[in-house]
Amino acid sequence: MSRAAVVFHERDHDLGVRNVGSLGPALRERGFETTTFSFEGDSRDAQRPPAEAFDVVVLMGSPDAAYDDSLPWLAEEVEFIDSAVAHRVPVLGVCFGGQLLARVLGGTVTRAEQSEHGFVYVESDDRDLIPSGPWMQFHDDTFSVPPNGLSVAQTAAAQQAFVHGPHLGLQFHPEITADVFESWVQGWDARGVRAEVEASVDVEAIRAEVAAREESSRQACGRLVDVFLDRAAGFR
Incomplete structure (x- = not known):
């Protein structure tokens, strides 16, 4: 069975697992065993396999x-992603x-001039992908396309997707479900930032x-996973 590492970013493990949303079921429906973990806080799992043990990250x-x-956990996660890239393990970044994928590949990440929240129209240069x-959308930061990467989708405010070899970086959230959104709200409560x-x-x-x-979001997520996996298979 193929193996997928799914890395979340929440101090609370249960909230982090919920953050994965429709991506988890989509991977499992396509024959992947998913290992879901974090590098952060109480959710950190020191016994996780190395990046090269997975077929997808x-x-x-x-x-x-x-x-x-x-x-304090970011350097370790960057090292994990570096290893995935070095071993040509396809990475899907959300x-x-x-x-972070853009940064590891040599791009930049900065504060965006304009934040995006809610459903925003994305213009694609590769509508099959x-x-x-x-x-x-739910972001205040933005990335640049890394060297040797290719921009494939944008909004007026930000880059929205790039490809780089077998890797795909997204700015938007294909995994969104009602429960994912509620897990975000509960995360804001836990961090004391909900009012902000x-x-x-x-x-x-x-x-x-x-x-x-x-x-419709769930169906779109499944289609995106299919195309990502098909495309990544072409680099093996």
Whole structure:
């Protein structure tokens, strides 16, 4: 059986597992055994396999910044991603994960001039890989396309997707479900930042749209996983 590492970024293990959303089932439905873990806090699993033991690595989102080297766990995760890249293990990065993948590959991650929250229309240059249309956004930072990478999707505010060899970095959240969004809200509560988020984001409006789009989002996630895996297989 193929193996997928799914790396989340939450101090609370249960919340982190919920953050994975529809990506976990999509991988398992396609024959992958998923190992879900974090490098952070109480969720850290020191006994996890090395990157080269996996067939795919998936990096999830985070409320932290991919350029914040004061994070005590970040260097270890960067080393893990470096190893995956060196061993040509395909990496799928989501939001923070996409930013961190871009950084490891030589790109930059900075504060965005314009944040994006909620479903935003994404314009794609490769609609077979990333269909144009509304994708869930929740970010204040942005990445540049790394050297030898190719931009494949954008909004007016930010790069949204790039490919680099077998790897795919995303700024948006294909994994979104109603439960994923609720896990984010509970994470904000745990970190004491919910009031700060709600001061600038219409959480109730986004919650309602996430629920309304849940099934179409789940289907779009599955299609994206299919294309990512098919594309990655071409580099073996």
